[in-house]
Amino acid sequence: MTFRILVVDDEIEIGEFFTFLLEPYHYKVTVAVNGAQAREAFKESYHLAIIDLKLPDTDGITLLRELKSLQPDCESIIMTGYSTVKSAVEAIQLGAFDYIEKPFSDLSELESVISQALNRSTVKNETFEQGNQVLASVGLVTGPSEEMRRLLLVAEKLAKKDVTILIRGETGTGKDVLAHFIHAISSRADKPFLAVNCGALPENLLESELFGYEKGAFTGASNQKKGIFELAHRGTLFLDEIGDASNSIQVKLLRVLETGELLRLGGQKPIHVDVRILAATNANLEELMRLKRFREDLFYRLEVVTLTLPPLRDRKEDILFLTEHFMVRHFPPGRVPSLSTEALNILKSYNWPGNIRELANMIAKIAAVCDSTVILPEHLPLNISKKGLISGTERQPQIEPQVKPVENLFAEMEGKLTNFIEAMNFDSGFDLPWFLENFKQMEITATQLIIERSLKEAKGHYPTAAEILKTTPRALRYLKKEKH
Numbered sequence: 001m002t003f004r005i006l007v008v009d010d011e012i013e014i015g016e017f018f019t020f021l022l023e024p025y026h027y028k029v030t031v032a033v034n035g036a037q038a039r040e041a042f043k044e045s046y047h048l049a050i051i052d053l054k055l056p057d058t059d060g061i062t063l064l065r066e067l068k069s070l071q072p073d074c075e076s077i078i079m080t081g082y083s084t085v086k087s088a089v090e091a092i093q094l095g096a097f098d099y100i101e102k103p104f105s106d107l108s109e110l111e112s113v114i115s116q117a118l119n120r121s122t123v124k125n126e127t128f129e130q131g132n133q134v135l136a137s138v139g140l141v142t143g144p145s146e147e148m149r150r151l152l153l154v155a156e157k158l159a160k161k162d163v164t165i166l167i168r169g170e171t172g173t174g175k176d177v178l179a180h181f182i183h184a185i186s187s188r189a190d191k192p193f194l195a196v197n198c199g200a201l202p203e204n205l206l207e208s209e210l211f212g213y214e215k216g217a218f219t220g221a222s223n224q225k226k227g228i229f230e231l232a233h234r235g236t237l238f239l240d241e242i243g244d245a246s247n248s249i250q251v252k253l254l255r256v257l258e259t260g261e262l263l264r265l266g267g268q269k270p271i272h273v274d275v276r277i278l279a280a281t282n283a284n285l286e287e288l289m290r291l292k293r294f295r296e297d298l299f300y301r302l303e304v305v306t307l308t309l310p311p312l313r314d315r316k317e318d319i320l321f322l323t324e325h326f327m328v329r330h331f332p333p334g335r336v337p338s339l340s341t342e343a344l345n346i347l348k349s350y351n352w353p354g355n356i357r358e359l360a361n362m363i364a365k366i367a368a369v370c371d372s373t374v375i376l377p378e379h380l381p382l383n384i385s386k387k388g389l390i391s392g393t394e395r396q397p398q399i400e401p402q403v404k405p406v407e408n409l410f411a412e413m414e415g416k417l418t419n420f421i422e423a424m425n426f427d428s429g430f431d432l433p434w435f436l437e438n439f440k441q442m443e444i445t446a447t448q449l450i451i452e453r454s455l456k457e458a459k460g461h462y463p464t465a466a467e468i469l470k471t472t473p474r475a476l477r478y479l480k481k482e483k484h
């Protein structure tokens with residue numbers, strides 16, 4: 001079979017190059033040097049189109065769209081330079097098979113991408129198989145949600161490219177598991193994957209954790225220690241909660257990202273590191289940049305490509321799948337219950353501020369107390385069944401709240417707390433009484449903040465404030481005095 005290939009690039013040499021590269025395979029290569037010629041060429045049918053993103057009279061994305069609508073079976077590969085990687089990702093989302101970066105440094109890789117694209121129907125299944133196995137090995141479950149499927153497809157393509165990826169999404173949407181997936185499917189899979197939570201450690205500890213230190217760099221530095229960047233050499237480093245990194249850490253991170261070199265604390269000699277960076281955040285980095293709390297230069301370095309995980313409330317079709325997965329995980333084997341339609345409907349109408357983490361925790365709690373063979377609405381926690389039922393039975397459209405519901409606070413705090421506690425060092429013990437005492441202090445602070453807020457709303461009028469807080473003026477005065 002003779003494959004017909006269309007190459008669209010304004011550099012004549014590129015067209016000549018592909019003709020030279022592909023003719024020995026007896027492929028028929030047609031070259032177009034601009035959009036007009038490409039559109040003329042679209043009158044013929046092709047098995048594959050290799051399209052440059054930047055063209056004098058149009059752009060590759062527009063051509064790709066037109067080609068997809070005229071010849072849906074024609075595969076496409078996008079050619080891009082470093083500055084246009086973002087558009088290449090958009091092309092993959094539009095259904096392009098892959099993107100290749102110019103200048104071409106590895107001809108065998110180029111040939112391999114082309115032959116994979118030409119054999120897509122068979123290769124597609126293999127890639128999917130591989131993707132599925134890796135998904136299972138990192139514990140990433142997904143259901144029929146089209147948005148997740150597309151995101152994972154793009155993640156899988158990008159995983160192989162070594163580009164820096166910024167993973168965004170609300171707390172508990174699976175940023176951490178997605179980072180594991182990207183590493184596990186990348187060419188670095190057999191090298192280390194190390195993660196550091198930029199919000200969990202005080203600045204000086206984070207700095208020595210990331211960059212290491214030389215002997216004598218500070219009191220207590222009795223030995224030289226490698227930082228996590230060095231330990232992740234040739235592997236992947238996952239910078240979680242990047243929005244929480246201090247300014248000085250941001251400056252140092254930027255230096256490593258720009259130069260590929262770091263200095264240990266107290267060190268003089270730059271150390272070269274080859275690390276693929278994945279970063280994650282649930283913070284509004286644009287807002288942090290506006291407030292000058294996040295550096296723009298670091299932001300643009302990190303978000304070469306952004307993958308945004310949808311909140312669970314926007315992928316309700318996955319709820320059944322995820323719930324069943326967590327039931328299998330948390331219930332004893334042979335005693336995994338089924339989920340009643342009523343309970344499922346409630347889960348689908350709840351808005352899941354803590355996303356998949358909240359769903360997983362809920363199932364774990366049910367598993368601890370319930371030995372029914374069917375999960376019914378009464379087995380669900382009250383806060384979920386009440387909210388779910390209201391929006392479910394009244395069939396109200398799910399309107400995104402303009403103001404944050406208090407459940408979001410708890411879900412976000414639980415997320416932070418889980419990450420923080422996972423990152424803590426228990427080597428020298430843990431002072432639980434001190435910890436609990438501080439926690440009580442937090443309760444006092446929260447109470448005062450809420451009282452102040454309600455008094456502000458009530459313009460200082462205690463009875464109104466008490467009404468807002470569903471308490472009595474007397475109790476309010478008492479709390480205000482007592483908890484100071």
Ligand SMILES: Nc1ncnc2c1ncn2[C@@H]1O[C@H](COP(=O)(O)OP(=O)(O)OP(=O)(O)O)[C@@H](O)[C@H]1O
Nearest residue numbers: 139140141171172173174175176177282356357415
């Ligand atoms: N697609 C998924 N399949 C199975 N489990 C998942 C999935 N996504 C998330 N989880 C589970 O939900 C919990 C939270 O996931 P993860 O830590 O990746 O979220 P996150 O977005 O990084 O949260 P945070 O912003 O709070 O750090 C974990 O227990 C994880 O195993």
